[in-house]
Amino acid sequence: MKIFIDSADIDEIKQAYEWGIADGVTTNPSLLKKAVTKHKKKNKNLNLKNYINQILKIAKGSPVSLEVTETSKTGMLKQAKNIHKLFKSHKNVYIKIPINPAFKESDTTHFDGITVIKQLTKLKIKTNCTLIFTPEQALLAAKAGASFVSPFAGRIDDFIRVSNKLKVDKTAHYPVWGMQKKDKTLHDNGIVSGIDLVEQCVTILKHYNFKTQVLAASLRNTRQVRESAMVGSDIATLPFTVIKEMLKHQKTYEGMKNFTKDIVPEYVKLTK
Ligand code: E4P
Secondary structure, three states: OEEEEEOOOHHHHHHHHHOOOOOEEEOOHHHHHHHHHHHHHHOOOOOHHHHHHHHHHHOOOOOEEEEOOOOOHHHHHHHHHHHHHHOHHHOOEEEEEEOOOOOOOOOOOOOHHHHHHHHHHHOOOOEEEEEEOOHHHHHHHHHHOOOEEEEEHHHHHHHHHHHOOOOOOOOOOOOOOOOEEOOEEOOEOOEOOHHHHHHHHHHHHHHOOOOOEEEEEOOOOHHHHHHHHHOOOOEEEEOHHHHHHOOOOHHHHHHHHHHHHOOOHHHHHHHO
16 A cells, blocks of 8 residues: 655655655645644745745655646646646646535535546546545545545544534544444445445445545544555555554564564674
């Protein structure tokens, strides 16, 4: 499973690539806002084009997702082409397009994301279809030619809890098999957990040999990373905080202390 860093903060991205664990980057408007706010404190004349160019350079050809902020069909298409043109030389930009840019049921724009993905695919512009909350959304995005589909695991877990008036602790583990209330498994349209959503997307896309890769997104803890890998997700995008947790275990620290105590000097002399 590839690991992407879910961040627009150049310091975090740089560190993850220096550690050698990052295979790509995902950003969204909220992550970009957070990063720009932080970096503007250091440099109020922050040049966003240079900033993004630096991120693309750090990523060394690995995929970097940049999201459109327009919501109309023509607006998204124009902006996607502009983003592609601006950073074309790096060859690693993936345009993030929402699966459905409508704000409410009565809007008439539900299929605009799909149409835009289809047009960008024809132009050979790579896309990451975002805000996936059902396997059927993933199927339509894959049929339109999206390179990645991003099921939002953590947000589904939150949604199931909120809809059932349960306390939401975002970083706490949400069972893959779902949560029970009055002997019933809670679900959203048959999806019992965020990882269940990821698994259903993986199953469907593998079944029909789509080239589209499943990118497990909105992951909040290391167990969700493990579970994404167990259900065969192609990619997991992780916040920096989750990446940092992945290597920690008290028995690893203890093992290191004990092995260090037992070092035979002759061995060190021989091998140093
Ligand atoms: C990544 O592509 C998504 O934008 C991101 O994982 C969303 O995560 P969140 O639900 O924690 O905001």
